[in-house]
Amino acid sequence: LGISSSVFLGVLNYGVVCPAVGTGPSVLLTDISMLTALNLMIDIQNPGATGFISGNYDTTKVVVDDAAQINIFAVDPVNVGIGMSLLGDIYQGTTIDNQQNITNLLRTESTVGLITGGDLVDDGGLDLTAEAGNGYIIDGMGAIKFVQWSDTPFTLLANTDNFILVNDLGNVIVSNGFTTDPTSIYLGRVVTDATGKRFIENLKFTMMQYGNKIEEYLTYALGSIFTNGCTVTASTNIQRAVNITEGLYYFGTTKFVPADGNDISFDQYYRDPPSSWTVVAGQQVFINGFYDNNSGTLAAVTAGYYTKHLLLLVGDGPYQKYFVVISQDQYATLLDAETADLPSVPTYFDLAVVRVASVIMQEGTNAIISIRDERPRIGFAPSATSGSAVHGNLLGLLADDHPQYILANGT
Structure with missing residues (x-):
């Protein structure tokens, strides 16, 4: 059966019927319009039927055997809200040669x-x-x-x-x-x-703009997260400078791959009351004799006291940059410095600006005392301390009543 021109059918008992008799026929009906049918407008009973039917008709009065290879494209003028109806696979491409079947992608793989x-x-x-x-x-x-x-x-x-x-x-x-x-x-x-x-x-599970909601969760709930790298160690070339390995971190679904560097340069930040910050660009060594007491100028550290500076990072490639926020207190013991809060940072140090390490210095010592890992990671690993850069410094030596130690030669 083939009708390829516009056909209008008025009030019907049945419209198009293909009974389950004999070999499945080929049905080609294009631009067919049916006004009213007392029963079914389209009734394809033969499982071997093939073909294509397009037109305007009540899609609630269409029955097609599941095995029939019939493609249907209809505009429903009767049932409000249905609009267009499509039966058959959907192929899409920029050319005939590269079109692909996207039916399963739409029908089974979409967010619900x-x-x-x-x-x-x-x-x-x-x-x-x-x-x-x-x-x-x-x-x-x-x-x-x-x-x-x-x-x-x-x-x-x-x-x-x-x-x-x-x-x-x-x-x-x-x-x-x-x-x-x-x-x-x-x-x-x-x-x-x-x-x-x-x-x-x-606690509704919504599907609207689901990808945006995932991005919102990742950025606001988790923030910047490291997967690996960006390990900080003391430089062997310049006293009180640091080296850093290549790393990888994410802010939301955006990936950053900071390059490694030796004796890295950074911008140094300290507070300028009431709400500003002083920035000293192009620094390479961590200061050991001053700290930020919120006066607007750096204050001298008490002899032998410790400070805790914070190293941060943003970006990768040509926009990779490091910052150091100066310690905002001084500490009588190394243990006090290690357990102290990190310095507060400028409000714009958020989003993809990420903590890397805290660096502990001691007044009068021309070396980094310890470097603590501050990278945010899944699993929320706590800060970890690297080995001391001072040969004679045993961490925790003064934490009990046995401050002495004996050299390997017994003296």
């Missing part, structure tokens, strides 16, 4: 979840309403399915956790456990006692 609505509303006592909403789930065949529901009032179970979700039929139900399963849309939890609600937890 809530689009709108779904708030849980307290109706008093054990009564609750799940507000109307809609979204997408994965159905039992592994394909995306659109579901929608109206306002749904119901009574919660007493003395338990009530997990509220929408199933693949578009029904709001109470489940016995938390789930992220894509075959349902999770709306939240309500914990009850014997007569009422202890709390309502609106």
